[in-house]
Amino acid sequence: MTKNELIFNGNEKQVFSTDDPTRVIFRYKDVTTAYHGVKRARFAGKGALTNQISALLLGYLNDNGVETHYISTIDEREQLCRMIEIIPLEVVFHNRIAGSLASKLGVEDGMKPANTILDLCYNNDELGDPLINRDQAVALKLATYPELDLMYDIVRRSGKLLTDLLHKAGIELVDAKFEFGRAADTGAIIISDELSPDTCRMWDEETGERLDKDRFRLDLGDMVASYSIVLEKLKNVLETE
Numbered sequence: 001m002t003k004n005e006l007i008f009n010g011n012e013k014q015v016f017s018t019d020d021p022t023r024v025i026f027r028y029k030d031v032t033t034a035y036h037g038v039k040r041a042r043f044a045g046k047g048a049l050t051n052q053i054s055a056l057l058l059g060y061l062n063d064n065g066v067e068t069h070y071i072s073t074i075d076e077r078e079q080l081c082r083m084i085e086i087i088p089l090e091v092v093f094h095n096r097i098a099g100s101l102a103s104k105l106g107v108e109d110g111m112k113p114a115n116t117i118l119d120l121c122y123n124n125d126e127l128g129d130p131l132i133n134r135d136q137a138v139a140l141k142l143a144t145y146p147e148l149d150l151m152y153d154i155v156r157r158s159g160k161l162l163t164d165l166l167h168k169a170g171i172e173l174v175d176a177k178f179e180f181g182r183a184a185d186t187g188a189i190i191i192s193d194e195l196s197p198d199t200c201r202m203w204d205e206e207t208g209e210r211l212d213k214d215r216f217r218l219d220l221g222d223m224v225a226s227y228s229i230v231l232e233k234l235k236n237v238l239e240t241e
Protein backbone atom coordinates (compact mmCIF):
# COMPACT_ATOMS: atom_id res chain seq x y z
CA MET A 1 0.00 0.00 0.00
CA THR A 2 1.52 3.32 -1.04
CA LYS A 3 0.81 6.47 0.97
CA ASN A 4 -0.16 9.27 -1.42
CA GLU A 5 -1.35 12.80 -0.78
CA LEU A 6 -2.74 14.49 2.33
CA ILE A 7 -6.52 14.70 1.86
CA PHE A 8 -7.50 16.00 5.31
CA ASN A 9 -5.46 17.96 7.83
CA GLY A 10 -7.36 18.09 11.11
CA ASN A 11 -6.37 19.44 14.50
CA GLU A 12 -5.36 16.06 15.85
CA LYS A 13 -5.18 13.80 12.79
CA GLN A 14 -4.19 13.72 9.17
CA VAL A 15 -5.69 11.48 6.50
CA PHE A 16 -3.73 10.37 3.42
CA SER A 17 -5.00 8.72 0.26
CA THR A 18 -3.37 5.49 -0.91
CA ASP A 19 -3.01 3.67 -4.22
CA ASP A 20 -6.25 1.84 -3.30
CA PRO A 21 -9.26 4.22 -3.60
CA THR A 22 -11.07 2.30 -0.85
CA ARG A 23 -8.24 2.70 1.69
CA VAL A 24 -6.78 5.67 3.58
CA ILE A 25 -4.04 6.13 6.17
CA PHE A 26 -4.83 7.94 9.43
CA ARG A 27 -1.90 9.66 11.15
CA TYR A 28 -2.36 10.71 14.77
CA LYS A 29 -0.67 13.97 15.81
CA ASP A 30 0.72 15.05 19.18
CA VAL A 31 -1.51 18.14 19.10
CA THR A 32 -4.45 18.40 21.49
CA THR A 33 -7.29 20.87 21.08
CA ALA A 34 -10.36 21.68 23.13
CA TYR A 35 -13.35 23.99 22.97
CA HIS A 36 -13.46 23.79 19.16
CA GLY A 37 -9.79 24.64 18.71
CA VAL A 38 -9.74 27.62 21.10
CA LYS A 39 -7.36 25.82 23.47
CA ARG A 40 -4.41 24.06 21.87
CA ALA A 41 -1.17 22.40 22.99
CA ARG A 42 1.35 19.75 21.95
CA PHE A 43 2.18 16.75 24.11
CA ALA A 44 5.02 14.47 23.02
CA GLY A 45 3.81 10.88 22.65
CA LYS A 46 0.10 11.68 22.72
CA GLY A 47 -0.49 10.71 19.06
CA ALA A 48 1.11 7.32 19.57
CA LEU A 49 -1.19 6.69 22.55
CA THR A 50 -4.43 7.73 20.80
CA ASN A 51 -3.41 5.66 17.76
CA GLN A 52 -2.92 2.55 19.90
CA ILE A 53 -5.98 3.02 22.11
CA SER A 54 -8.18 3.72 19.13
CA ALA A 55 -6.84 0.65 17.32
CA LEU A 56 -7.69 -1.53 20.34
CA LEU A 57 -11.22 -0.11 20.78
CA LEU A 58 -12.13 -0.04 17.09
CA GLY A 59 -10.58 -3.50 16.59
CA TYR A 60 -12.64 -4.78 19.53
CA LEU A 61 -15.83 -3.45 17.93
CA ASN A 62 -14.88 -5.02 14.56
CA ASP A 63 -14.34 -8.36 16.31
CA ASN A 64 -17.72 -8.08 18.04
CA GLY A 65 -19.95 -7.43 15.06
CA VAL A 66 -19.80 -3.61 14.79
CA GLU A 67 -18.16 -2.43 11.59
CA THR A 68 -15.65 0.40 11.85
CA HIS A 69 -13.20 2.02 9.47
CA TYR A 70 -10.17 0.52 11.26
CA ILE A 71 -8.30 -2.22 9.38
CA SER A 72 -4.80 -2.51 10.84
CA THR A 73 -2.01 -0.66 12.60
CA ILE A 74 0.88 0.45 10.39
CA ASP A 75 3.22 1.90 13.00
CA GLU A 76 3.27 3.94 16.20
CA ARG A 77 1.33 6.81 14.68
CA GLU A 78 -0.50 5.42 11.67
CA GLN A 79 -3.31 3.06 10.92
CA LEU A 80 -4.82 1.72 7.71
CA CYS A 81 -8.53 2.50 7.44
CA ARG A 82 -11.42 2.13 5.04
CA MET A 83 -12.20 5.18 2.91
CA ILE A 84 -15.65 6.55 3.67
CA GLU A 85 -18.02 9.23 2.48
CA ILE A 86 -18.46 11.41 5.56
CA ILE A 87 -21.89 11.70 7.18
CA PRO A 88 -21.66 15.08 8.98
CA LEU A 89 -23.44 13.89 12.11
CA GLU A 90 -22.16 12.79 15.51
CA VAL A 91 -23.95 10.66 18.07
CA VAL A 92 -22.79 11.16 21.64
CA PHE A 93 -23.50 8.30 24.05
CA HIS A 94 -23.82 9.28 27.73
CA ASN A 95 -23.68 6.86 30.67
CA ARG A 96 -23.32 9.92 32.91
CA ILE A 97 -24.19 13.58 32.38
CA ALA A 98 -20.86 15.42 32.18
CA GLY A 99 -19.20 18.29 30.35
CA SER A 100 -21.34 20.48 28.13
CA LEU A 101 -24.48 18.38 28.74
CA ALA A 102 -24.18 18.93 32.51
CA SER A 103 -23.85 22.69 31.94
CA LYS A 104 -26.78 22.71 29.54
CA LEU A 105 -29.08 20.80 31.88
CA GLY A 106 -27.84 22.58 35.02
CA VAL A 107 -26.93 19.38 36.86
CA GLU A 108 -23.82 18.30 38.73
CA ASP A 109 -21.00 17.18 36.43
CA GLY A 110 -21.04 13.37 36.49
CA MET A 111 -24.68 12.94 37.48
CA LYS A 112 -26.01 9.42 36.80
CA PRO A 113 -29.16 9.69 34.66
CA ALA A 114 -32.12 7.32 34.89
CA ASN A 115 -31.31 6.01 31.41
CA THR A 116 -28.59 6.11 28.78
CA ILE A 117 -28.76 9.30 26.69
CA LEU A 118 -27.96 9.58 22.98
CA ASP A 119 -27.49 13.06 21.49
CA LEU A 120 -27.47 13.74 17.76
CA CYS A 121 -25.17 16.62 16.72
CA TYR A 122 -24.51 18.33 13.40
CA ASN A 123 -20.78 17.97 12.72
CA ASN A 124 -20.16 21.55 11.62
CA ASP A 125 -17.19 23.43 13.12
CA GLU A 126 -18.45 26.89 12.12
CA LEU A 127 -21.69 26.27 14.03
CA GLY A 128 -19.91 24.60 16.97
CA ASP A 129 -21.39 21.11 16.34
CA PRO A 130 -24.90 21.98 17.58
CA LEU A 131 -27.57 19.50 18.61
CA ILE A 132 -29.82 18.62 15.69
CA ASN A 133 -32.96 16.51 15.61
CA ARG A 134 -33.84 13.68 13.24
CA ASP A 135 -36.25 15.72 11.11
CA GLN A 136 -33.69 18.51 10.70
CA ALA A 137 -30.95 16.02 9.77
CA VAL A 138 -33.17 14.40 7.14
CA ALA A 139 -34.37 17.81 5.90
CA LEU A 140 -30.74 18.84 5.30
CA LYS A 141 -30.20 15.51 3.50
CA LEU A 142 -27.42 14.59 5.94
CA ALA A 143 -28.90 11.10 6.36
CA THR A 144 -32.16 9.22 5.81
CA TYR A 145 -34.45 8.03 8.60
CA PRO A 146 -33.37 4.38 8.15
CA GLU A 147 -29.71 5.48 8.23
CA LEU A 148 -30.35 7.39 11.48
CA ASP A 149 -32.01 4.29 12.95
CA LEU A 150 -28.96 2.27 11.98
CA MET A 151 -26.56 4.83 13.49
CA TYR A 152 -28.51 4.81 16.77
CA ASP A 153 -28.44 1.00 16.79
CA ILE A 154 -24.67 1.00 16.16
CA VAL A 155 -24.14 3.49 19.00
CA ARG A 156 -26.27 1.52 21.47
CA ARG A 157 -24.43 -1.73 20.67
CA SER A 158 -20.99 -0.06 20.68
CA GLY A 159 -21.72 1.87 23.86
CA LYS A 160 -22.64 -1.36 25.66
CA LEU A 161 -19.61 -3.27 24.30
CA LEU A 162 -17.18 -0.48 25.24
CA THR A 163 -18.79 0.14 28.64
CA ASP A 164 -18.44 -3.55 29.52
CA LEU A 165 -14.89 -3.85 28.14
CA LEU A 166 -13.64 -0.75 29.96
CA HIS A 167 -15.38 -1.86 33.16
CA LYS A 168 -13.31 -5.06 33.05
CA ALA A 169 -10.27 -2.78 32.86
CA GLY A 170 -11.43 -0.80 35.91
CA ILE A 171 -12.42 2.21 33.81
CA GLU A 172 -15.87 3.76 33.66
CA LEU A 173 -17.01 4.95 30.24
CA VAL A 174 -18.75 8.23 31.05
CA ASP A 175 -19.54 9.30 27.49
CA ALA A 176 -18.33 8.68 23.94
CA LYS A 177 -18.63 10.46 20.62
CA PHE A 178 -19.24 8.44 17.46
CA GLU A 179 -18.85 9.60 13.86
CA PHE A 180 -20.05 7.75 10.78
CA GLY A 181 -19.45 7.33 7.09
CA ARG A 182 -20.58 5.27 4.13
CA ALA A 183 -17.78 2.80 3.34
CA ALA A 184 -16.31 3.17 -0.15
CA ASP A 185 -15.81 -0.62 -0.48
CA THR A 186 -19.29 -1.88 0.52
CA GLY A 187 -21.50 1.21 1.00
CA ALA A 188 -22.25 0.11 4.59
CA ILE A 189 -22.63 2.72 7.32
CA ILE A 190 -19.67 2.28 9.63
CA ILE A 191 -18.01 4.05 12.58
CA SER A 192 -15.41 6.26 10.98
CA ASP A 193 -13.45 8.18 13.56
CA GLU A 194 -11.16 7.42 16.47
CA LEU A 195 -12.34 6.21 19.85
CA SER A 196 -9.91 7.24 22.55
CA PRO A 197 -9.65 9.43 25.68
CA ASP A 198 -9.72 12.33 23.21
CA THR A 199 -13.29 11.46 22.17
CA CYS A 200 -14.62 9.60 25.22
CA ARG A 201 -14.69 10.48 28.90
CA MET A 202 -13.08 7.70 30.95
CA TRP A 203 -12.84 7.70 34.73
CA ASP A 204 -10.83 5.42 36.98
CA GLU A 205 -13.52 3.31 38.69
CA GLU A 206 -11.63 3.11 41.98
CA THR A 207 -10.43 6.68 42.41
CA GLY A 208 -12.86 8.58 40.18
CA GLU A 209 -9.85 10.21 38.55
CA ARG A 210 -10.39 11.54 35.03
CA LEU A 211 -8.17 9.70 32.53
CA ASP A 212 -9.32 11.56 29.41
CA LYS A 213 -9.05 14.89 27.63
CA ASP A 214 -10.68 16.65 30.57
CA ARG A 215 -7.15 16.60 32.06
CA PHE A 216 -6.30 19.13 29.35
CA ARG A 217 -9.68 20.92 29.20
CA LEU A 218 -9.70 21.49 32.98
CA ASP A 219 -5.91 21.92 33.42
CA LEU A 220 -5.61 18.85 35.65
CA GLY A 221 -2.18 17.91 34.24
CA ASP A 222 -0.60 14.52 33.46
CA MET A 223 -2.69 13.91 30.34
CA VAL A 224 -0.11 11.69 28.65
CA ALA A 225 0.38 9.67 31.87
CA SER A 226 -3.40 9.15 32.10
CA TYR A 227 -3.64 8.03 28.46
CA SER A 228 -0.78 5.58 29.15
CA ILE A 229 -2.76 4.13 32.07
CA VAL A 230 -5.80 3.65 29.81
CA LEU A 231 -3.64 1.88 27.21
CA GLU A 232 -1.99 -0.43 29.74
CA LYS A 233 -5.28 -1.34 31.44
CA LEU A 234 -6.90 -2.03 28.06
CA LYS A 235 -3.99 -4.15 26.86
CA ASN A 236 -4.15 -6.20 30.06
CA VAL A 237 -7.85 -6.88 29.79
CA LEU A 238 -7.73 -7.68 26.05
CA GLU A 239 -4.91 -10.17 26.60
CA THR A 240 -7.26 -12.22 28.77
CA GLU A 241 -10.35 -11.83 26.54
Ligand code: TMP
Pocket residue numbers: 036092098099100101129175176177198199200201
Ligand atom coordinates in the same frame (compact mmCIF):
# COMPACT_ATOMS: atom_id res chain seq x y z
P1 TMP B 1 -18.79 17.73 25.50
O1 TMP B 1 -19.06 17.60 26.96
O2 TMP B 1 -17.66 18.67 25.19
O3 TMP B 1 -20.02 18.05 24.70
O4 TMP B 1 -18.30 16.29 25.00
C1 TMP B 1 -19.10 15.14 25.03
C2 TMP B 1 -18.23 13.96 24.56
O5 TMP B 1 -17.94 14.09 23.18
C3 TMP B 1 -16.90 13.85 25.26
O6 TMP B 1 -16.56 12.49 25.43
C4 TMP B 1 -15.93 14.49 24.33
C5 TMP B 1 -16.53 14.21 22.98
N1 TMP B 1 -16.30 15.29 22.02
C6 TMP B 1 -15.40 15.10 20.99
O7 TMP B 1 -14.81 14.05 20.85
N2 TMP B 1 -15.21 16.12 20.09
C7 TMP B 1 -15.86 17.31 20.17
O8 TMP B 1 -15.66 18.20 19.30
C8 TMP B 1 -16.78 17.50 21.26
C9 TMP B 1 -17.51 18.81 21.41
C10 TMP B 1 -16.96 16.48 22.16
